[in-house]
Amino acid sequence: MDGTLLLAGAAGLLVALALVESIAHRRNLGRIPIRIHVNGTRGKSGVTRLIAAGLREGGIRTCAKTTGTLARMILPDGSEYPVFRPSRPNVIEQVGIIRTAAAHRAEAIVVECMALQPALQSLCELRLVKATHGVITNARPDHLDVMGPTARDVARALAGTVPVGKKLFTAEKTHLGIFRAAARDRHCTLVPVGRDEVQAVSGEELGGFSYIEHAENVALALRVCRDLGIDRRTALRGMHRAAADPGAMTTHVLDLFNGKIAFVNAFAANDPESTEQNWDLAIERFPGMANRIAVFNCREDRPDRSVQLAEACVGWQPADHYLLIGSGTEVFARRAAAAGLDPERITCAEGCSVEEIVETIIDLAGRSALVMGMGNIGGPGLEMVRYFEDRAVPSQTTDQPAELQEAA
Numbered sequence: 001m002d003g004t005l006l007l008a009g010a011a012g013l014l015v016a017l018a019l020v021e022s023i024a025h026r027r028n029l030g031r032i033p034i035r036i037h038v039n040g041t042r043g044k045s046g047v048t049r050l051i052a053a054g055l056r057e058g059g060i061r062t063c064a065k066t067t068g069t070l071a072r073m074i075l076p077d078g079s080e081y082p083v084f085r086p087s088r089p090n091v092i093e094q095v096g097i098i099r100t101a102a103a104h105r106a107e108a109i110v111v112e113c114m115a116l117q118p119a120l121q122s123l124c125e126l127r128l129v130k131a132t133h134g135v136i137t138n139a140r141p142d143h144l145d146v147m148g149p150t151a152r153d154v155a156r157a158l159a160g161t162v163p164v165g166k167k168l169f170t171a172e173k174t175h176l177g178i179f180r181a182a183a184r185d186r187h188c189t190l191v192p193v194g195r196d197e198v199q200a201v202s203g204e205e206l207g208g209f210s211y212i213e214h215a216e217n218v219a220l221a222l223r224v225c226r227d228l229g230i231d232r233r234t235a236l237r238g239m240h241r242a243a244a245d246p247g248a249m250t251t252h253v254l255d256l257f258n259g260k261i262a263f264v265n266a267f268a269a270n271d272p273e274s275t276e277q278n279w280d281l282a283i284e285r286f287p288g289m290a291n292r293i294a295v296f297n298c299r300e301d302r303p304d305r306s307v308q309l310a311e312a313c314v315g316w317q318p319a320d321h322y323l324l325i326g327s328g329t330e331v332f333a334r335r336a337a338a339a340g341l342d343p344e345r346i347t348c349a350e351g352c353s354v355e356e357i358v359e360t361i362i363d364l365a366g367r368s369a370l371v372m373g374m375g376n377i378g379g380p381g382l383e384m385v386r387y388f389e390d391r392a393v394p395s396q397t398t399d400q401p402a403e404l405q406e407a408a
Contacts, residue, residue: 021095028098029130034060034108034228037129039121039161040137040172041154042274043217044112045245047137049074050213050221052110057238058230060108063101065094067114070246073097076104078242091115094128108228113161116146122160133224134161134168134188137217139175142271145304152178162186167227169193171220191227193220208240212249212264212281247377249278250385251285252392259367262286263388267297267377270305272312275374279316282372291369293361294319297381298350300328309375310335321364322346325357325380354383 029035034055038048045066052064052074064074071083083093091114101109111129115121125131139155141148147157155175159182162168168183170176171193183190193216201215201222218239225235244250247268254261264286266278283292294313298306310332313322322345324332329350337343347364349357357380361371373384 025095025098025128028102031102032098032106032109034062034133035129035131036108036110036133036135036224037113037125037131037161037163038110038135038137039113039158040135040170041140041142041158041271042269043137043214045247045268046213047135047217047221048110048112049242049245050217050239051135051224052108053078053238053242054221054225054230054235055108055110055228055238057241058225058228058234060228060230061104061106062108062110063097063104063106064110065097065112066245067112071114072245073100076106080243089114091120091124091128094124098128116143116157118147118157118160121157125161125163129161131161131163132166133227134163134166135220135224136161136168136170136172136179137220138170138172139178140271140273141308142305144308151175155179162188164188167191169220169224169227171198171216191223193223197223205236208236209244211244212251246382250389251282252388254388254391255393256362256365259290259365259369261361261365261368262289262370263384263392264370264372265385265388267373267375267381267385270309270375272308275309276312276316278374279372282370283317286370289368289370290366291321291364292317292319293321293323293364293369293371295323295325295357295361295371295373295375295384296329296332297373297375297377297379297384298324298326298329298332299376299378300326302376303328303331305375306332307335310341311339314339314341320345323357323360323364324348324350325352325384326350326376327379352380354380354387357384358387 038044048064048066052062055062061076066072072080073083074080113124115124136158139158141151147154155178159179162182164186167189169191170179180190197219198215201218222232222235250265252263264282269275269278329348333346349360373381
């Protein structure tokens with residue numbers, strides 16, 4: 001009997017603690033009048049940073065939290081620190097993020113959605129963030145094992161973060177109808193960012209970033225800032241000053257004794273559609289290279305992603321060499337060869353150190369080469385980025401390489 005009473009008492013205590021935590025969380029949410037929840041397949045971390053930077057520049061005391069390559073908490077002065085995780089990522093950490101923002105007397109918080117499971121995405125919005133402004137960047141075929149099997153299913157999962165009775169901003173076009181239906185169901189005002197707004201982002205405005213930013217992301221962030229009373233010039237000034245996300249698409253030019261390597265970090269884009277767009281952009285920006293080397297960072301625990309990219313890359317603008325790093329590279333190699341890629345152009349460097357990978361790249365590069373990393377940022381991907389960052393020509397570590405600045 002005593003044991004039963006003890007268990008009942010413990011259960012009651014846990015319920016009471018959960019109730020107290022829930023009340024405190026609702027109070028903290030109420031102390032932050034502007035709450036922006038950013039979701040989507042690609043660009044979430046970047047758009048989170050862009051919106052927060054625009055609001056800060058406009059005089060709104062703003063905190064932000066990204067969940068991308070390396071989770072970060074960004075404070076009202078623009079400083080940031082890594083989010084400590086004692087174990088695997090858990091959506092409940094958003095409670096602590098809101099508490100921190102409230103403690104810093106934030107007038108606005110911009111939070112990147114960290115959930116993949118459709119039910120958890122909805123929970124994050126309806127219980128943890130309760131956004132005044134929802135943002136969905138796009139809906140592309142990624143994480144199909146969790147949100148799939150099709151891109152339409154991905155869009156339906158993302159629609160779980162449509163806020164109730166507020167506003168939803170999105171640059172998605174293909175699956176806009178799904179977001180429109182979700183917005184109607186939740187009595188939410190849908191604000192689509194159209195092609196005209198994207199095209200209005202000039203090359204000069206994009207050239208102000210210290211990394212490669214997409215016009216679609218900038219247009220979406222500007223539209224949210226405008227809704228909150230921040231004019232375009234002010235918002236852009238803040239965005240240009242903001243630090244890039246660790247997963248942002250950057251370029252680093254490495255001078256060799258007998259040539260040059262232009263390394264493009266596109267590891268963070270790992271769905272076929274986004275990766276092909278980045279590959280085309282890299283080729284456009286470095287047209288004079290003697291060789292093109294596509295580096296795919298594979299993960300043994302993500303064979304579906306390797307299969308998708310392997311089958312898709314056969315139809316892209318061709319590379320001269322396909323270098324496979326990371327783990328589980330055999331899955332990629334077999335699928336790519338089966339899809340028609342010449343096996344002679346595939347080089348596997350599984351388990352190699354970053355120094356060995358770079359030596360392989362130099363051997364393949366000849367007098368000059370465009371090298372783009374894609375697939376996953378973790379492990380050897382991030383190590384490669386840091387390697388080229390440390391050794392690049394300083395004036396050419398930018399979104400506008402020297403040979404392109406004159407043309408711009």
